[in-house]
Amino acid sequence: MNKLSTALVAALAVFSMSEMAWAGKDLDAIKTRGQLVCGVMEGTAGFARLDNRGKWVGFNVDLCRAISAVIFGDSEKVKYVPLTTQQRFTAVQSGEVDLLTRNVTWTLTRDTVLGLDFGAVFYYDGQGLMVNKKLGVKSAKELEGATVCVAPGTTTELNLADYFRANKMTFKPVVIEKVDEVRAAFFSGRCDVYTNDSTSLYATRAANPPPPLTPDDFVILPEIISKEPLAPAFRQGDNQFGDIVRWTQYAMIETEEYGITSENVDEMLKSDNPSIKRILGVSPGMGKSLGVDEKWVYNIVKQVGNYGESFERNIGMGSPLKIARGLNALWKNGGAQYAPPIR
Amino acid sequence: MAVETLDSTTRPKVAPWNDPVVRGWVFQIVIVGLVGLLAWFLVTNTLENLARQKIASGYDYLSREAGFEIGDSMIPYSPASTYARAILVGMLNTLKVAVLGIVLSTILGTLIGIGRLSPNWLLSKICEWYVEAFRNVPLLLWLFLFYKLISEAFPGPRQAISLLGSLFLSNRGLYFPVPLADPIHHWMAVGLLVGVVAAFVVKRWAKRRQEATGLPFPTIRAAIALVIGVPLVVWLLGGAPHHMSWPELKGFNFQGGTVIQPEFTALLVGLVIYTSAFIAEIVRSGILALNKGQSEAAMALGLSRAQSMRLVLLPQAMRVIVPPMTSQYLNITKNSSLAIAIGYPDLVAAVNVTINQTGQAIENILIIMAAFLTVSLGISAFMNWYNKRIALRER
Numbered sequence: 001m002n003k004l005s006t007a008l009v010a011a012l013a014v015f016s017m018s019e020m021a022w023a024g025k026d027l028d029a030i031k032t033r034g035q036l037v038c039g040v041m042e043g044t045a046g047f048a049r050l051d052n053r054g055k056w057v058g059f060n061v062d063l064c065r066a067i068s069a070v071i072f073g074d075s076e077k078v079k080y081v082p083l084t085t086q087q088r089f090t091a092v093q094s095g096e097v098d099l100l101t102r103n104v105t106w107t108l109t110r111d112t113v114l115g116l117d118f119g120a121v122f123y124y125d126g127q128g129l130m131v132n133k134k135l136g137v138k139s140a141k142e143l144e145g146a147t148v149c150v151a152p153g154t155t156t157e158l159n160l161a162d163y164f165r166a167n168k169m170t171f172k173p174v175v176i177e178k179v180d181e182v183r184a185a186f187f188s189g190r191c192d193v194y195t196n197d198s199t200s201l202y203a204t205r206a207a208n209p210p211p212p213l214t215p216d217d218f219v220i221l222p223e224i225i226s227k228e229p230l231a232p233a234f235r236q237g238d239n240q241f242g243d244i245v246r247w248t249q250y251a252m253i254e255t256e257e258y259g260i261t262s263e264n265v266d267e268m269l270k271s272d273n274p275s276i277k278r279i280l281g282v283s284p285g286m287g288k289s290l291g292v293d294e295k296w297v298y299n300i301v302k303q304v305g306n307y308g309e310s311f312e313r314n315i316g317m318g319s320p321l322k323i324a325r326g327l328n329a330l331w332k333n334g335g336a337q338y339a340p341p342i343r
Numbered sequence: 344m345a346v347e348t349l350d351s352t353t354r355p356k357v358a359p360w361n362d363p364v365v366r367g368w369v370f371q372i373v374i375v376g377l378v379g380l381l382a383w384f385l386v387t388n389t390l391e392n393l394a395r396q397k398i399a400s401g402y403d404y405l406s407r408e409a410g411f412e413i414g415d416s417m418i419p420y421s422p423a424s425t426y427a428r429a430i431l432v433g434m435l436n437t438l439k440v441a442v443l444g445i446v447l448s449t450i451l452g453t454l455i456g457i458g459r460l461s462p463n464w465l466l467s468k469i470c471e472w473y474v475e476a477f478r479n480v481p482l483l484l485w486l487f488l489f490y491k492l493i494s495e496a497f498p499g500p501r502q503a504i505s506l507l508g509s510l511f512l513s514n515r516g517l518y519f520p521v522p523l524a525d526p527i528h529h530w531m532a533v534g535l536l537v538g539v540v541a542a543f544v545v546k547r548w549a550k551r552r553q554e555a556t557g558l559p560f561p562t563i564r565a566a567i568a569l570v571i572g573v574p575l576v577v578w579l580l581g582g583a584p585h586h587m588s589w590p591e592l593k594g595f596n597f598q599g600g601t602v603i604q605p606e607f608t609a610l611l612v613g614l615v616i617y618t619s620a621f622i623a624e625i626v627r628s629g630i631l632a633l634n635k636g637q638s639e640a641a642m643a644l645g646l647s648r649a650q651s652m653r654l655v656l657l658p659q660a661m662r663v664i665v666p667p668m669t670s671q672y673l674n675i676t677k678n679s680s681l682a683i684a685i686g687y688p689d690l691v692a693a694v695n696v697t698i699n700q701t702g703q704a705i706e707n708i709l710i711i712m713a714a715f716l717t718v719s720l721g722i723s724a725f726m727n728w729y730n731k732r733i734a735l736r737e738r
Contacts, residue, residue, distance in 0.1 A: 086695050090704050093398060114702035115398035135595070146595045147515060152696050158410045161422035172596070173412045174606070175696070176686035185686065190494040190514050190605065192595045236396060 026238040027071075030098055035077050038064040039097035042082040042179060044200060045207040046315040046323075047103060056080045059314040060101045063122060063232060066304045067099075067248045070296045075303040084177060085154045089114055092233060099234040099245060103197060105155045106231040119232040119245040124327040124336055126224035127159050128198035130205060133219050135192060140223040144169045149182050149191035151175070159226040160195055183208050197228050199315065199323060206320050240291055247290055249307075250339035251297045254279060256306040257330055257339070265301045279342050286342055297342070307337065389705065404701045405430075411696055413688045415604050426697050433693025434714055440607065440689065441676040441718070444614040448675065449668075451615060452622025457652065459627050470623065478620035483681055485617055490609035490685040497605075500596050511590055511597055516604040518590035518597040527581035531574040538573035542566035606687035610679065618675050625667045629660035661733050669726040673719050680715075690714055 030036055040048035040060055048058040056078075065075035081097050088104065091097050093115055103125070104110075106118045129148075131137050140163070150157050152175045164171050174191050176182045186194040187210055194204070198220065205215045232245055255261075258276055260268045269280055277283045280298050287294035304310065311328065312318045329335025359365045393400045405427040412422050416432045417439065458470035477485070494514050498504065503513035511518040522528070542565070549560035578584075590600030633656060641651035682689040691711060698707045 086699050089699065089702055093396065093702070093704075109700075110702070113399035115393075115396040144594055145598065152692065152699070154699070157412075157696065158422075158700070161410055161412045164412075165422060171412065173414045174686050175414065175688065175692065177683050177692075177695075181684070181686070184491075185494060188491075188494045188514070189499045 025241075026098060026235060027241040027244070030071060030241070034072070035079050036064065036068045036071060036099075037079045037081060037097045039083045039088055039091050039100040039102060040064070040080050041102040042084060044103075044179075045203040046319055046321045047199070047203065048080070048082075048101075057314070059123070059310060060103070062304050062310040062314065063101045063249070063252075064099075066252060066300045067245060069299040069303050070244055070248050070251075070290075070292050073293055073295070073299050075299070084179070085151050086177060089116070089233075092116065092235060095235070098241075099232050101232045103200065103228075103230045104233050105197075105228045106233075107155060110233070115236055116233045117236045117242050119234070119242070120249040120339075121229040121231050121336075122249055123199065123230040125197040125199050125228035125230050127156055127195060127226040127228055128201050128224055129221045130186075130194045130196075130201045130218050131192060131221065132189075133217055137192075137219075137221065140221045140225065141167060141169075143171065143193060145171070146192040147172045147174060147190070148193040148195055149174050149176070149186040150195050151179050151182050152177055155226070155228070156196055163225040184210075187213060197230075198224060199321075202321050202323055203315075206322075243290060244292065247342070248296075248300065251279070251300055251342060252304075252307040252310070253330070253337050253339035254342055255297060255301050256308040257332065260301055260306060261309055262301055262303075262305040265298060269298070275341075275343075393705075398702060400703065400706065402706055404697075404703060404706075407701075409697070410700070413693065414686075415607060415688050426701070429693050430690070430697065430710060433688060433690040436688055437676075437679055437682075437690040437714075438718070440611055440614065440679050440682070440687070443611055444618065444675045444679065445672050447611070448615045448618040448622055448671075452619035453626050455619060455623035456626025457630070459623065460630060474620045474623050476620075477616050478624075482613060482617045482678055483684060486609060486613040486681055486685050489612050490605065493605040493609055500592060503592070503597075509589060509600075511592075513597075514605060515596055516602045516608070518600050518602050520587045520589045520599075521601045522584070523586040523588050525581075525584045525586070527578060527584055530581065531577050534574040534577035535570065538570040541573070542569045545569065604687075606682070606685055609685055610682050610687045613681075614675055614678060617678075618671055621671050621674075622668065625664055625671065626660070629662075629664035630656055632663045633659055658733070662730075662735060665726060665730045665733065669723060669730075672722050672726065676718055676722065677715060 038061075040056065040058075043049045044058075046058055048056060048060045051057045061080070064078050064080070068078045069075040071077075081091065083091050083097070083100070083102065088100055088102065089110070092100050099119075101122075103123070104118075105125075106121065110116050111118055129140050129143070137143065143164075148160060148171050150160055150173055157173070157175070160171070160173070171193075174182075174185055176185060183194070183204055185191060187208070194201070196204070201220050205218050205220065209215060209217065232249075234241065234245060258273070258279065260276065260280070265280070268276055269282055271277060271280075271282075274283070278286055281287055281294035281296065284294045287296050290296065293299070300306075305313070308330075311325065315321045315323045316325065325333070325335060327336045329337065331338040390400060406425050408422075409424055409426045409429040410422050411429070413420055413429060413432050415436060417435045418428075418432060420428060420432050455470045455473055459467050459474070461467045461470075497512060497514040500511075500513045500515050503511040503515075503518075505511055509520050545565050546562050549562045549565075553559055588599045588601075590597040590602075637655055637659065638651055641655040646654065679689055680691040683692045683695065686692075694707045694711050698704050701707070
């Protein structure tokens with residue numbers, strides 16, 4: 001019942017939202033509060049989880065920290081609220097969190113009737129299917145009649161139904177709310193298939209098989225059955241806050257492009273390159289246009305790092321997940337990560 | 344005008360603001376008005392805020408295609424069905440588990456409650472432990488335990504345990520053969536209804552005859568014969584069609600036959616075991632509330648223990664038992680929404696997915712509330728009617 005009560009609380013919050021609170025706008029509310037409230041995933045290796053010192057770490061967490069660095073000049077002024085897939089939209093609609101930096105797929109419905117706006121795509125993902133090696137399945141086309149474990153209320157659930165319908169196959173879903181319970185059901189053999197965004201499948205395979213099962217007992221099928229552009233989501237109505245979120249993301253990509261890293265950023269301040277001078281606020285103007293401190297990009301890179309650093313540290317080759325950059329490489333390297341110029 | 348004269352003589356003339364009757368009315372009107380205003384404010388304010396945040400409102404989405412699959416459905420459903428149908432599927436699943444839960448936990452609870460009063464030390468202790476163990480641990484934990492037991496303890500479908508060659512037990516559930524659909528089944532359902540009605544008629548007739556002549560009649564056996572016999576005769580008259588759909592291992596799972604899924608089993612077992620512990624205590628308290636003289640009188644009449652329980656004690660205990668029993672029935676219905684924790688697609692699960700796909704939380708939560716309210720009021724109304732029927736009639 002606790003999801004129902006969360007939804008009820010959220011509904012009440014919508015009820016009680018007064019004229020005053022609305023007129024204050026999201027950014028002002030964040031500044032007054034002195035803290036950014038980010039909705040994150042409940043614990044997915046690489047993306048958002050508590051480390052052994054009780055600190056939130058991960059690729060999604062880094063984005064929150066970067067936005068906090070832009071608004072407050074300090075990447076630690078963030079409160080993290082772990083949300084299930086079912087709570088997340090109500091939480092952001094009702095103002096319980098300022099934005100979702102969890103793996104939310106950007107879709108038309110969500111961008112419109114859900115009352116949400118989306119930032120830039122921070123990860124190009126796609127939905128995959130994982131099976132036990134023992135089944136001997138080589139392709140998703142062989143899954144007629146399979147039982148599939150899936151988390152509820154996500155595009156994952158819809159893509160799955162679409163894929164099986166399109167290929168004239170049938171399946172039985174097992175839908176459990178808590179992601180831990182879904183995984184447990186899959187590993188116990190209740191389902192033949194576990195489906196999720198492929199990044200999440202890699203994370204699950206690397207971190208979650210209960211002994212004596214090992215990551216090698218499972219295969220991720222080659223088919224990617226959907227496009228999943230993951231982007232931060234926030235309420236409609238505060239354009240300045242939306243700009244800050246988007247340009248924080250672009251700044252992280254742009255700095256990777258110019259080779260500005262957390263290690264060399266202080267030297268880069270002395271660079272003669274006019275673009276770098278503009279980005280780092282040595283020649284002022286950009287921060288003022290965005291309505292934030294001129295050192296906004298410096299703060300991001302110094303405290304969090306650029307896009308590539310965050311990727312490698314959390315989910316890339318420098319992490320247990322070992323996800324290749326693929327589509328998420330810079331456009332110069334054949335990927336799709338491309339930022340509009342900061343000028 | 345007799346009334347007026349009476350009024351003016353019995354009540355002293357006072358100013359209207361000092362008149363308790365006038366004041367009472369004024370206060371009530373003011374309070375009702377305030378509540379109405381508050382409701383109006385909440386509704387309009389919500390609608391305004393939703394519109395301002397550009398969140399869609401209204402129930403148009405109900406006729407849109409749902410797009411998600413449901414694992415367990417009593418009526419035909421596919422991802423191409425509408426949201427309304429998906430919610431209906433969830434509602435029927437909730438009703439299925441609630442009705443079965445109420446029937447089974449009443450039977451089990453009554454047996455345990457009577458067992459606790461047994462003079463047999465071992466039996467009464469076992470019943471006592473049962474009650475203490477099951478009612479003192481949160482239901483959610485029992486659900487997790489039963490679900491884990493089923494999904495971990497049973498083998499996968501390819502290694503399924505085969506019983507009698509046609510029943511298959513695996514972590515996908517219990518598969519068993521069912522007769523293929525045949526028009527005779529509708530007539531058999533009619534036959535069943537006729538059998539039930541006939542059983543009631545026989546029961547009344549037997550009771551009247553016994554009151555008049557003292558001759559007993561094997562009512563229970565006759566009732567069973569009628570309820571089973573009439574549909575059986577219909578089936579035989581219809582040429583006894585016996586084509587069955589047999590479960591067969593095909594690919595990943597069994598095809599054909601029908602299945603009781605582990606999620607449903609875990610939820611039903613959890614609800615029944617948990618609630619029957621409470622019902623046992625209610626039954627026991629109902630029996631203990633009776634005067635000791637009742638059981639002594641029954642024994643003095645030469646009734647056996649079972650007869651005195653069935654004919655003398657339980658009918659009187661019902662007056663104490665029924666009102667708290669209503670609460671337990673309502674609890675079963677409401678607790679069935681814990682289904683979401685173990686993946687049984689009940690009403691709350693279907694509506695939660697709908698909320699997530701449409702973003703219309705308020706409308707959908709109103710649907711859940713209306714549905715549970717309807718079911719609960721229905722159960723209450725039935726139990727109140729039953730309570731009135733068995734209440735002590737003072738002559």
